[in-house]
Amino acid sequence: MKISTRLFLYILTLILLTSLGLGWISVQDERAHLLGSAGLMARTLARTLAATFKYYHMQDQQQRLSEIIHALLPHDANVNRLLINIYDRRGNRIDLTFEHGLQRRTLRRDRLPVPQGRGSSEEIIRDGGSDYLSVLSPIIDSGGKVQGAVEVLLSLDGINRNLAALVRKFLLFVLLTTLLLGLTLYLISRWSITLPLARLGGAARQLGHGDLGMRIEKSGVHEIDELIGEFNRMAGNIEEQSRKQEELFREKIRLERGLRHRDKLASIGQLAGGLAHEIGTPLGVISGRAEQLLRQCGPDDPARPGLEAIIRQADRISRIMRRMLAFARKPESGQSEVDLAALIDDAFSLCRLRRRGSRTEVTLETDLACTSITADADGLRQLFVNLMLNAFQAMTDGGTIRIASREEKGELIVTFSDTGPGIDDAIADRIFDPFFTTREVGEGTGLGLFMAASIVQEQGGRIEVDREHGGGARFIIRLPRRRITVATETGNNHGQ
Structure with a gap:
């Protein structure tokens, strides 16, 4: 009842x-x-x-x-x-x-x-x-x-x-008065007790179904309001505990990904070292013999174009092997005070030199509120070179690269964006994987963004794709402002 x-x-x-x-x-x-x-x-x-x-x-x-x-x-x-x-x-x-x-x-x-x-x-x-x-x-x-x-x-x-x-009138008066008072008391108890308790029960069911943000407005009845206050505090505690558990779960996933990624890096490093050793020697012989034959050919010899193609492809294979060896060795990086503005300008100049044969015009815009950081200068330079080369290749009709920085809670937040076609959500979680590329065969190795993520993680930071940004790719890089030792664990943290 x-x-x-x-x-x-x-x-x-x-x-x-x-x-x-x-x-x-x-x-x-x-x-x-x-x-x-x-x-x-x-x-x-x-x-x-x-x-x-x-x-x-x-x-x-x-x-x-x-x-x-x-x-x-x-x-x-x-x-x-x-x-x-x-x-x-x-x-x-x-x-x-x-x-x-x-x-x-x-x-x-x-x-x-x-x-x-x-x-x-x-x-x-x-x-x-x-x-x-x-x-x-x-x-x-x-x-x-x-x-x-x-x-x-x-x-x-x-x-x-x-x-x-008189008795009849009195009984009629008592009946009407009792019904009126009873109805009034029923409505008051319904508004003051039944409805607030019903809202409390509904809120408890919603909380049980997973609506952790459920809260109840006070009813104006002191005892009921105390119960509602306890419910709201309980819901807040449950929400906080759920948030902490979710954070722990995400951290667990991140660590597991990092461990898998580290194992993958070790395997790739071993594979790259073996391939460089096994392929380097015969590749050198092939390239040397092709160059010798090319010198013996005349300008109009029909074999000349084929020999030139062999030499170009051999050089390309050689460059790929050198990059794989550089990735496998990972020499110890030195920490120093880095001027971010000068480093970005240097990286942009290197990219323009490498793309000097291209007719597309790419400009650089910077908005650096914070330019000083203690990090590995060579690693950061390679990071921006890889990101810029990726942007150059994406903006086939030219465009603009925008880099901004700010300090937030002891971290240097760097945003890197371009005006290219952007990154499809379907592949956003895979772009930092090694050897993953969307370009045609022969146009890329799929190591550029992978190495960029590895460099950021070696600096104790993380890099992620801004999925909400429209009109081009946008990366958010978070680096610690002061770092004494180099991180020994690398992990892929993108998309978190």
Whole structure:
């Protein structure tokens, strides 16, 4: 059963019991008041008649008696049903009964004990389903002797009807008042208790379904607000714990990726060293023999173009092997104070020299709020060279490279962006993998961005792709401002 319903029933029962008790007391008081008024009137009438009959001779006619009684009766609608009997000194009823709204046969009593004192006697008698108030007053002559008695019988049916109507009205009033108060209490308890508890229950279900940001507004009821406050604090603690667990999970994934990447680097390093050794010697022989044959060919010899192609491809293979050897060896880097602005200009100049045969125009824009960092200068230079070469190759129709830097919480934040076609979300998580490339076969080795990520990680930082940036590729590089030792663990942190 709901709290509001239970509270409504409890209070309704209490109101009904209290109202019925007060009503019963009120009805009894009203009955006593009405009976007292009727008794007073009956006593007054009986005593007045008794005092009158002291000078009245019983031998007078009935008409004379009726005139006297009519003259003494009060003109009140509440006493229009009475019967007056007269008795002699022996208690025998004299045939001078006065009827007023009651029949003579009503409560016919031919003999009554006549009071011997001066006081009146009263009693309530019941006859035929009706109640009557009987007041008997003695008739005393001038000598003080009892000559007879006057009985006034007053019907109480009118009083009973009035009391019954009063009870009906009171019950109707109690019913309406109880329903109104009960409805008011029900609505108040619903707004103050049931609805806030329902919101609390709904919020608990949402929290159980994973909505950790669920909070409840206070209701204005002190006790309920304390419960809501505890719920909000609990939800906040759960959200904080969930956030910490998510961070730990991400850190675990990052470490696992780093370990896998380190194992991959070790395997690639071993493979690169073996390939350089195994391929270098025969490649040198092939290149040397081709150059010797080329020198023996004339300018118009048909074999010349083929020999030139062999030499070019051999040189290309040789460059690839040198890069693989450089990647496999990873000499210890030295830490020094680096001027970032000068280093970026130097890297851009190297890239333009390597692309001097290209007809595309690429410009450099920098916004360096922070230019000083302690790092490996050669590594950073190679980082920007690789990123710039990648941008040069992407912007086939020319464009702009923008580099900005700022300091944030002890880190140097460098943003590198270009105006090329950008990076598809489908491959954003793979661009830092070794040998991954989207270019045609023979146009790239897939090591440029891989080596850039390795350099950043060796400096104790991380590099990631800005997925929300539109209109070209955008990389965010985070480097520590001061670094004493070189990191021995490398890991791929992109996309975090």
